Amino acid sequence: xxxxxxxxxxxxxxxxxxxxxxxxxxxxxxxxxxxxxxxxxxxxxxxxxxxxxxxxxxxxxxxxxxxxxxxxxxxxxxxxxxxxxxxxxxxxxxxxxxxxxxxxxxxxxxxxxxxxxxxxxxxxxxxxxxxxxxxxxxxxxxxxxxxxxxxxxxxxxxxxxxxxxxxxxxxxxxxxxxxxxxxxxxxxxxxxxxxxxxxxxxxxxxxxxxxxxxxxxxxxxxxxxxxxxxxxxxxxxxxxxxxxxxxxxxxxxxxxxxxxxxxxxxxxxxxxxxxxxxxxxxxxxxxxxxxxxxxxxxxxxxxxxxxxxxxxxxxxxxxxxxxxxxxxxxxxxxxxxxxxxxxxxxxxxxxxxxxxxxxxxxxxxxxxxxxxxxxxxxxxxxxxxxxxxxxxxxxxxxxxxxxxxxxxxxxxxxxxxxxxxxxxxxxxxxxxxxxxxxxxxxxxxxxxxxxxxxxxxxxxxxxxxxxxxxxxxxxxxxxxxxxxxxxxxxxxxxxxxxxxxxxxxxxxxxxxxxxxxxxxxxxxxxxxxxxxxxxxxxxxxxxxxxxxxxxxxxxxxxxxxxxxxxxxxxxxxxxxxxxxxxxxxxxxxxxxxxxxxxxxxxxxxxxxxxxxxxxxxxxxxxxxxxxxxxxxxxxxxxxxxxxxxxxxxxxxxxxxxxxxxxxxxxxxxxxxxxxxxxxxxxxxxxxxxxxxxxxxxxxxxxxxxxxxxxxxxxxxxxxxxxxxxxxxxxxxxxxxxxxxxxxxxxxxxxxxxxxxxxxxxxxxxxxxxxxxxxxxxxxxxxxxxxxxxxx
Numbered sequence: 001x002x003x004x005x006x007x008x009x010x011x012x013x014x015x016x017x018x019x020x021x022x023x024x025x026x027x028x029x030x031x032x033x034x035x036x037x038x039x040x041x042x043x044x045x046x047x048x049x050x051x052x053x054x055x056x057x058x059x060x061x062x063x064x065x066x067x068x069x070x071x072x073x074x075x076x077x078x079x080x081x082x083x084x085x086x087x088x089x090x091x092x093x094x095x096x097x098x099x100x101x102x103x104x105x106x107x108x109x110x111x112x113x114x115x116x117x118x119x120x121x122x123x124x125x126x127x128x129x130x131x132x133x134x135x136x137x138x139x140x141x142x143x144x145x146x147x148x149x150x151x152x153x154x155x156x157x158x159x160x161x162x163x164x165x166x167x168x169x170x171x172x173x174x175x176x177x178x179x180x181x182x183x184x185x186x187x188x189x190x191x192x193x194x195x196x197x198x199x200x201x202x203x204x205x206x207x208x209x210x211x212x213x214x215x216x217x218x219x220x221x222x223x224x225x226x227x228x229x230x231x232x233x234x235x236x237x238x239x240x241x242x243x244x245x246x247x248x249x250x251x252x253x254x255x256x257x258x259x260x261x262x263x264x265x266x267x268x269x270x271x272x273x274x275x276x277x278x279x280x281x282x283x284x285x286x287x288x289x290x291x292x293x294x295x296x297x298x299x300x301x302x303x304x305x306x307x308x309x310x311x312x313x314x315x316x317x318x319x320x321x322x323x324x325x326x327x328x329x330x331x332x333x334x335x336x337x338x339x340x341x342x343x344x345x346x347x348x349x350x351x352x353x354x355x356x357x358x359x360x361x362x363x364x365x366x367x368x369x370x371x372x373x374x375x376x377x378x379x380x381x382x383x384x385x386x387x388x389x390x391x392x393x394x395x396x397x398x399x400x401x402x403x404x405x406x407x408x409x410x411x412x413x414x415x416x417x418x419x420x421x422x423x424x425x426x427x428x429x430x431x432x433x434x435x436x437x438x439x440x441x442x443x444x445x446x447x448x449x450x451x452x453x454x455x456x457x458x459x460x461x462x463x464x465x466x467x468x469x470x471x472x473x474x475x476x477x478x479x480x481x482x483x484x485x486x487x488x489x490x491x492x493x494x495x496x497x498x499x500x501x502x503x504x505x506x507x508x509x510x511x512x513x514x515x516x517x518x519x520x521x522x523x524x525x526x527x528x529x530x531x532x533x534x535x536x537x538x539x540x541x542x543x544x545x546x547x548x549x550x551x552x553x554x555x556x557x558x559x560x561x562x563x564x565x566x567x568x569x570x571x572x573x574x575x576x577x578x579x580x581x582x583x584x585x586x587x588x589x590x591x592x593x594x595x596x597x598x599x600x601x602x603x604x605x606x607x608x609x610x611x612x613x614x615x616x617x618x619x620x621x622x623x624x625x626x627x628x629x630x631x632x633x634x635x636x637x638x639x640x641x642x643x644x645x646x647x648x649x650x651x652x653x654x655x656x657x658x659x660x661x662x663x664x665x666x667x668x669x670x671x672x673x674x675x676x677x678x679x680x681x682x683x684x685x686x687x688x689x690x691x692x693x694x695x696x697x698x699x700x701x702x703x704x705x706x707x708x709x710x711x712x713x714x715x716x717x718x719x720x721x722x723x724x725x726x727x728x729x730x731x732x733x734x735x736x737x738x739x740x741x742x743x744x745x746x747x748x749x750x751x752x753x754x755x756x757x758x759x760x761x762x763x764x765x766x767x768x769x770x771x772x773x774x775x776x777x778x779x780x781x782x783x784x785x786x787x788x789x790x791x
Contacts, residue, residue: 039349194517291316406438
């Protein structure tokens with residue numbers, strides 16, 4: 001047996017795995033082969049999508065299930081022992097492990113980040129691979145972990161018996177949190193993008209701390225009923241009878257895991273603060289979901305709960321930490337112990353990318369001023385000033401603008417899929433109701449048969465809130481379109497939402513990222529790989545903000561007389577706590593008089609004008625895509641493909657070499673598809689009867705394309721087949737015809753010999769014999785391909 005001829009898989013089976021097992025690693029619980037770290041970024045152009053290649057480690061070694069400690073990258077023996085090291089180091093950085101190995105089956109190159117003698121890399125024989133205890137002892141010593149802390153850190157994960165394991169970033173978030181608590185840290189902030197499994201991560205943290213009895217009584221706080229109910233029903237279900245939800249302002253102290261709304265245990269009156277029925281040291285751990293909201297503000301009622309249970313460990317969970325002059329997560333919890341961003345999630349393929357359709361309406365761009373003395377539809381004299389985008393649907397309603405927005409939304413759905421789940425974010429409840437009416441009228445053919453096709457889902461509407469679960473549930477067909485203002489901006493797990501409409505002025509980065517998060521979940525079973533944002537109010541300009549998806553930076557306002565103040569970065573409205581949304585006992589503090597006048601201050605001042613006879617129209621419309629660097633780009637499919645190909649190949653000659661030297665052209669086609677080249681869409685645009693070869697040469701280097709039929713005819717004209725016998729020539733002619741009809745992929749597979757017209761010439765075995773054997777037949781096909789693509 002020549003070792004150099006063995007495949008990478010054979011090297012693993014015959015040399016690497018036995019060496020690891022011999023060192024004491026358990027093949028069932030500690031060794032994971034071909035461990036997928038990412039799913040591969042989803043690339044979207046037009047209505048098509050594909051996935052880039054995922055990142056997969058040849059081996060991840062776990063000290064215990066859920067606690068990775070080493071990475072091994074394997075190569076075949078034709079490479080050197082250290083050839084896989086750089087790849088292994090990249091994977092090790094992703095999962096934050098200190099021990100890295102590369103092997104070609106002759107031994108191991110060992111990279112030890114914890115090396116005491118500063119000799120980071122050394123070669124080991126196959127017999128000298130370190131044991132699990134060797135590596136674990138090095139790690140615990142380096143991190144000063146004592147026996148008591150080790151017992152907490154090594155507590156088992158919850159397992160339901162299936163092979164489901166946390167994703168790599170969830171391992172990191174869970175293990176870093178457990179280690180921090182074991183080492184005495186009591187205020188912890190975890191930042192994870194919406195859709196990346198914050199609640200599942202929280203469950204595993206709580207489970208391990210509870211099982212180790214490090215924390216015996218735990219309080220999980222949220223500010224939406226649906227968040228608490230989803231958590232109990234789904235991720236927290238294994239807690240079973242030791243878990244309860246605090247409701248109806250009643251306290252039962254016999255449980256160990258408590259879930260509660262902030263609002264259910266607090267209130268403006270002292271007797272409403274029922275959390276004080278617990279002693280201050282009752283809970284060992286308090287977990288605060290969506291902590292960017294009330295718990296971050298020093299003067300918030302919610303913050304009082306945390307201060308009351310100040311001796312407990314506090315873990316804050318958020319996708320969007322809030323840092324303004326008045327409100328700070330970092331000030332309370334400290335710097336995030338781990339961050340997994342929206343950009344990371346999209347690049348790893350765990351989150352759905354998005355394209356943006358920006359629609360500018362003329363009155364939004366130019367503003368609108370009423371004629372002197374003009375009255376609205378209720379007879380109110382409209383204040384004489386210039387109204388602009390920030391006024392619309394707040395202090396002024398242009399009804400035809402609402403109708404135009406509804407029309408554009410409906411046009412998009414009619415051109416894609418009218419049953420794609422859609423959330424329309426409006427300025428306020430009144431705007432959401434008017435938008436519902438306009439969408440019903442635009443979709444009357446469906447709405448007349450099912451009144452739930454369009455629904456307003458806002459905090460004040462029982463009928464709408466009742467349908468929220470159906471909107472979220474992938475198998476429920478209705479409601480399809482939900483109009484809302486604040487209620488659905490966070491914590492709503494809408495896995496199949498494919499369209500988000502922004503008809504709301506958003507200046508808060510926190511709120512913007514929460515809203516975008518409604519669409520970022522991937523659901524492959526229901527064909528949800530990406531989503532679209534239709535933006536009517538320039539909210540997506542926040543994508544260009546350097547703070548978008550960056551690490552949160554704490555804003556600090558010094559008190560000294562010479563220091564300049566730092567202004568808040570948000571609208572006043574955004575800072576209001578949505579305490580009424582889930583609690584029927586707390587109602588909005590306004591009165592609507594039925595004539596367009598909302599009044600909180602005086603009885604006489606009109607707060608909103610309604611104008612029905614001002615025409616509006618679309619001024620501009622463009623489509624943008626989210627690229628690999630996290631930027632929105634506006635470009636055509638051809639431009640995008642040209643750019644991708646120029647990155648892959650330095651010149652036309654470079655591409656021709658790759659194409660010519662490839663045994664199977666389909667391999668090149670598959671590689672380019674993974675890089676985001678959409679051959680089907682390009683063929684629709686350029687010509688359906690073109691070969692992928694011609695599509696590439698034409699798009700990237702402006703070469704005039706030939707059809708497949710023209711290429712086949714050119715080969716026939718050269719009398720190239722004269723050197724073959726009659727039957728072999730008949731086979732090659734039939735292959736050419738198949739190429740002209742169906743393309744290069746089909747003629748490269750020997751299975752084609754089983755179908756018509758080849759089965760009329762002979763059996764596959766008989767046909768191959770006409771060429772002298774399998775190798776000669778394959779060579780003849782390769783030669784035929786060379787002729788097809790000859791200059």
